[in-house]
Amino acid sequence: MFIKQISVFLENRKGSLREFTELLGNENINLLALSLADASGFGIARCIVKSNDTDRALALLRENGYIARTNSVVCVRIPNRPMAFSSILSVLEENDVFLEYAYSFCQSTLSDAVILIRPSDKDRCEKALSENGVTMVSQEEVDRF
Amino acid sequence: MTEDMFSDTVSHIETLRKFITDSIKSVVGIHAKISLVPPKSIPRSEGKAKRVIDNRKI
Numbered sequence: 295m296f297i298k299q300i301s302v303f304l305e306n307r308k309g310s311l312r313e314f315t316e317l318l319g320n321e322n323i324n325l326l327a328l329s330l331a332d333a334s335g336f337g338i339a340r341c342i343v344k345s346n347d348t349d350r351a352l353a354l355l356r357e358n359g360y361i362a363r364t365n366s367v368v369c370v371r372i373p374n375r376p377m378a379f380s381s382i383l384s385v386l387e388e389n390d391v392f393l394e395y396a397y398s399f400c401q402s403t404l405s406d407a408v409i410l411i412r413p414s415d416k417d418r419c420e421k422a423l424s425e426n427g428v429t430m431v432s433q434e435e436v437d438r439f
Numbered sequence: 440m441t442e443d444m445f446s447d448t449v450s451h452i453e454t455l456r457k458f459i460t461d462s463i464k465s466v467v468g469i470h471a472k473i474s475l476v477p478p479k480s481i482p483r484s485e486g487k488a489k490r491v492i493d494n495r496k497i
Binding site: 305331335340359363365394412 | 440441442445446447448449450452453474475476477478479480
């Protein structure tokens with residue numbers, strides 16, 4: 295159960311993030327989740343859009359000269375209480391799954407927190423989570439957010 | 440940066456930058472500061488260096 299994510303290479307210059315978000319916004323593509331990673335001299339924007347907008351967003355970005363690609367991430371539902379996230383991290387740690395990064399949705403129709411994780415091994419991650427009763431969120435559920 | 444080189448993780452891109460830096464050092468012998476930029480974003484050279492600035496008001 296994986297979610298499709300779009301990653302975009304951004305130049306470290308004034309207006310670059312605004313131009314990227316405006317490009318998608320002008321085509322009525324909504325960002326359901328967004329994560330920004332900055333390194334020296336460049337940035338990586340990772341975002342989730344509705345599944346029927348993913349191909350359109352990718353094509354639009356490429357037409358406008360952006361380096362963009364899609365990959366899969368795991369989406370988990372985390373109860374809104376202390377220690378909930380750490381218990382999931384313990385499951386991953388016990389199964390030698392490491393996190394490259396994690397971020398959350400801006401909002402969802404669920405009462406729990408919804409976190410996107412990019413594991414070192416997504417198949418092992420999915421297996422470990424499902425064996426330990428962690429609820430994962432499907433692409434269909436994300437499309438209803 | 441090209442699409443084939445690009446990854447969603449910073450660590451992967453930083454490794455790539457280090458590889459380029461080390462490759463240049465091994466071939467040219469000097470340490471270069473590498474900036475990764477999108478394709479076609481580096482302006483073309485405008486030819487010879489401009490050494491004379493004409494300030495005359497003709």
